[in-house]
Amino acid sequence: MSILDSKIPAGNISDKWTDYKDHLKLVAPNNRPKIDIIVVGTGLAGASAAASLGEMGYNVKAFCFQDSPRRAHSIAAQGGINAAKNYQNDGDSVYRLFYDTIKGGDYRAREANVHRLAEVSSSIIDQCVAQGVPFAREYGGLLDNRSFGGTQVQRTFYAAGQTGQQLLLGAYSALSRQIGLGRVKMYNRHEMLELVKVDGKARGIIARNLVTGELERHSAHAVVLASGGYGNVYFLSTNAMGSNVTAAWKAHKQGALFANPCYVQIHPTCVPVHGTNQAKLTLMSESLRNSGRIWVPKKKEDAEAIRSGKLKPTELKEEERDYYLERKYPAFGNLVPRDVASRAAKEVCDEGRGIEANDTNEGVYLDFSTEIKNKGKQAAYAAGDHNPSEEKIITLGKKWLEEKYGNLFQMYQKITDENPYETPMKIYPAVHYTMGGVWVDYNLQSSIPGCFVTGEANFSDHGANRLGASALMQGLADGYFVLPYTISNYLADEIRTGKISTESSEFEVAENNVKSQIDKFLSNNGTKSVDYFHKKLGLIMWNKVGMGRNAQGLQEAINEIDQLKKDFYIDVYVPGSNDELNPQLEKALRVADLIDLGQLMAMDALQRKESCGGHFREEYQDAEGETLRDDENFSFVGAWEYKGDDIKQEQLHKEELKYEFIKIAARNYK
Amino acid sequence: MAAKTINITLKIWRQKNCNSKGNMETYTLNDVSTASSFLEMLDQLNEQLINDKKEPVAFDHDCREGICGMCSLYINGRAHGPDNGVTTCQLHMRMFEDGATIYVEPWRSAAFPVVKDLVVDRSAFDRIQQAGGFVSVNTSGRTMDANAIPIPKEDADKAFEAAACIGCGACVATCKNGSAMLFVGAKVSQYALLPQGKVEATQRALNMVRQMDDEGFGNCTNTGACEIECPKGISLDNIARLNREFLKASLVSNK
Structure with missing residues (x-):
């Protein structure tokens, strides 16, 4: 029998959460101030949790490594947030959102979790609007929606191309209110470097004050990790520079199982790589696929001419272009899910039809000229001009685009020095989101009692591929509407515990471990920067644990990371001292954990002998190059148990996925 | 290129x-x-x-x-x-x-x-936000339906433009008075333009301005440098609105 108990309640799918919630234990208001809770991370999942728990009356301590909780990387999410409101009367429902998310995840997510997510989605929008989040509206004053990949309804709420910013600032305002009221104590510029367990339960953390270098002991009755995803294992990704896996990885080393690490989302629409000094990649929102058509030249020679600057994309005739998504997937067209769109882009570039003049020629076009004409004509008609000139149509069409995507177009122009209103955007897939994460049960509790994990840091809702506009939904669902109930159920047994001492030997040992790791780095007389090793790790991961994976490459990656890890500890040079702001030291501590994680990702990808969602094993594809799932042997969550410094010794546990309410099928977007 | x-x-x-x-x-x-x-x-x-x-x-x-x-x-x-x-x-x-x-x-x-070096401490912005930059609504899942209050598109768009502030502090750094009025004005405006923010408008304006003064930010003399350097194009109109909101609040407040 598996050690993994998902604790999914019995009953019909649509009643599970309501019934379960009604029978959870409560903590009375007079007892809540006696309970301490630590929340690590202040993105959507963390800020919403800290604010909600503070409102309830718990003593909350919240931590972020940035200079303010408002900087967390949820802020960069562009496109939108899904909710089953059916405001557009296109047949949407909780069931459809549930179904689309399960199918989008390629049948590798838990039914019960996903249904709960769909159920609470509607409340999220209500809550955010009540907070004053300025979502886009129609002229009648009601909320506007748009479509996203993998769906045939319009259920995505948005605020221009800055939806994540507006939602995070909403959660930050709720958090700020609690800080002002003294119910949440905020620790800016603090990084969690160890999870402290006492008698098997999570009882606190060791945090480093990044300004003074001081190691601090913080105790609590429960610890919530909302520390985000691990895309930076690839060095180049759309994640923020500081995004890291350290908090989650420390929990893993303390016994929390790490689930499905190989499930990584490579987002199809990012600005292509420009050179070797590049530090990160920038996303162009998926919402652009509502208006843009993706293509490459039909002929290799045309692609070559474009790369060498002899031919402009606008000079290529309609019939010389290959709108490959529309050709291959007529039902969903440019709005196929991200994993499908990314692989298709790789395929056409592998054929030599990429259009970007960089080292790898990797890039495809995202073209807005058709939309400019359509919307321009509509706008002219709406203004009473039923015979508009070509010029007027184009002017009005560009204006429409600017209103809808202005900030994205401006961002693109600043990066590339090209005007996307005049010439098609160049895009290419980049690492964006990680579906894997710390294994949690239905209560969002990890395999360590008292250690809860929310948002991108856990593994639970997106299976092998996340649909667009679902990450914001999950972060806020976890923090506002799930965790407050489930953590109270756990804390109901803690009302007699009393304050947790930080003087125990467990805290002593934990602090000493962190201290010795820091000392080791600072006294290591190496010759190479942390970035040197991080970039090497990124290349191994991108080439061998990226969009296309195979057994040989994965085995090579495991061996190469072994060597990289040895080299890193021998030869890394970390300047400066501990008792000051030391970004290089922060980076070294993070990269150490990313190296371990990278190896586990390769191991997980190797054991999963099937293709599903973002995990594409070249050995397992059908005649048309689509993913070939193996439901008989791989319909499980793969959760890894830490077994010491040698990651290769980690043990795999399987949680079987049962589909009782959705008929499992081949994922088809044709 | x-x-x-x-x-x-x-x-x-x-x-x-x-x-x-x-x-x-x-x-x-x-x-x-x-x-x-x-x-x-x-x-x-x-x-x-x-x-x-x-x-x-x-x-x-x-x-x-x-x-x-x-x-x-x-x-x-x-x-x-x-x-x-x-x-x-x-x-x-x-x-x-x-x-x-x-x-x-x-x-x-x-x-x-x-x-250190090029790093500065901007936590004063957080404390201003904590003084009043919010709508006092608890998490419940029982707020009214999001479409229950229609908001004119123009107001929603203006509120969004104000809410686009990223809190970087360029406005303060570039102002010869070290004033944070653009930052505070943007936040006060966002809520002043939306019905959800009206209930607490008086307290918000008074509390945020008080905190801004306590933090040692200077006053605004309308040089407009902040607007020019703001990476998000936050308009000076927001400072005008802040002044109106603050004046109104000062007149109606009985505290």
């Missing part, structure tokens, strides 16, 4: 911590791609310093796509450098000539003490 490489000289402010005196240091950096962002250029400099066993330059940054508000820097006398509507992470080296000398300083303001 093919990328090329340039050689530059950097004059960078170095300061160990808030208690020590700082000074400008000179560095030369070669082979900088014009396609690099300004911060990628600083990464390149730091890599060079680390390889020479020298202390790298500390600077704040995170998202590197112009939205988190963490990056700062006064470059050649301008907040976020010589381009309009961008943060430093979106500033590109194609804005500089080969052989250029570039001056890089931290935000300079009494309310933003230097932490």
Whole structure:
């Protein structure tokens, strides 16, 4: 029998959460101030949790490594947030959102979790609007929606191309209110470097004050990790520079199982790589696929001419272009899910039809000229001009685009020095989101009692591929509407515990471990920067644990990371001292954990002998190059148990996925 | 617009911590791609310093796509450098000539003490927000339906434009008075324009302005420098609205 108990309640799918919630234990208001809770991370999942728990009356301590909780990387999410409101009367429902998310995840997510997510989605929008989040509206004053990949309804709420910013600032305002009221104590510029367990339960953390270098002991009755995803294992990704896996990885080393690490989302629409000094990649929102058509030249020679600057994309005739998504997937067209769109882009570039003049020629076009004409004509008609000139149509069409995507177009122009209103955007897939994460049960509790994990840091809702506009939904669902109930159920047994001492030997040992790791780095007389090793790790991961994976490459990656890890500890040079702001030291501590994680990702990808969602094993594809799932042997969550410094010794546990309410099928977007 | 490489000289402010005196240091950096962002250029400099066993330059940054508000820097006398509507992470080296000398300083303001080198402490902004930058609504899942209150598109759009502030502090750094009125005005405006924010409008305006004054920010004399340097184009209208809201609040408040 598996050690993994998902604790999914019995009953019909649509009643599970309501019934379960009604029978959870409560903590009375007079007892809540006696309970301490630590929340690590202040993105959507963390800020919403800290604010909600503070409102309830718990003593909350919240931590972020940035200079303010408002900087967390949820802020960069562009496109939108899904909710089953059916405001557009296109047949949407909780069931459809549930179904689309399960199918989008390629049948590798838990039914019960996903249904709960769909159920609470509607409340999220209500809550955010009540907070004053300025979502886009129609002229009648009601909320506007748009479509996203993998769906045939319009259920995505948005605020221009800055939806994540507006939602995070909403959660930050709720958090700020609690800080002002003294119910949440905020620790800016603090990084969690160890999870402290006492008698098997999570009882606190060791945090480093990044300004003074001081190691601090913080105790609590429960610890919530909302520390985000691990895309930076690839060095180049759309994640923020500081995004890291350290908090989650420390929990893993303390016994929390790490689930499905190989499930990584490579987002199809990012600005292509420009050179070797590049530090990160920038996303162009998926919402652009509502208006843009993706293509490459039909002929290799045309692609070559474009790369060498002899031919402009606008000079290529309609019939010389290959709108490959529309050709291959007529039902969903440019709005196929991200994993499908990314692989298709790789395929056409592998054929030599990429259009970007960089080292790898990797890039495809995202073209807005058709939309400019359509919307321009509509706008002219709406203004009473039923015979508009070509010029007027184009002017009005560009204006429409600017209103809808202005900030994205401006961002693109600043990066590339090209005007996307005049010439098609160049895009290419980049690492964006990680579906894997710390294994949690239905209560969002990890395999360590008292250690809860929310948002991108856990593994639970997106299976092998996340649909667009679902990450914001999950972060806020976890923090506002799930965790407050489930953590109270756990804390109901803690009302007699009393304050947790930080003087125990467990805290002593934990602090000493962190201290010795820091000392080791600072006294290591190496010759190479942390970035040197991080970039090497990124290349191994991108080439061998990226969009296309195979057994040989994965085995090579495991061996190469072994060597990289040895080299890193021998030869890394970390300047400066501990008792000051030391970004290089922060980076070294993070990269150490990313190296371990990278190896586990390769191991997980190797054991999963099937293709599903973002995990594409070249050995397992059908005649048309689509993913070939193996439901008989791989319909499980793969959760890894830490077994010491040698990651290769980690043990795999399987949680079987049962589909009782959705008929499992081949994922088809044709 | 093919990328090329340039050689530059950097004059960078170095300061160990808030208690020590700082000074400008000179560095030369070669082979900088014009396609690099300004911060990628600083990464390149730091890599060079680390390889020479020298202390790298500390600077704040995170998202590197112009939205988190963490990056700062006064470059050649301008907040976020010589381009309009961008943060430093979106500033590109194609804005500089080969052989250029570039001056890089931290935000300079009494309310933003230097932490180290180019890093400053902007937690005063957080405390202003905590004083009133919110609508007092608890998490419940039982608020009214999001479409129950229609909001005119124009108001919603204006509220959004104000809410687009990223809290970077360029407005304060660039203001000769070190005023935070654009930042506070943007937040007060967002809520003043929406029905959800009306209930607490009086208290919000009074409390946020009080906190702003307590933090040591200067007053606004309408020079308009903040609007010019704001990477998000936050309009001076928001300061006018803040003044109206504050005046109204002062008149109607019985506290």
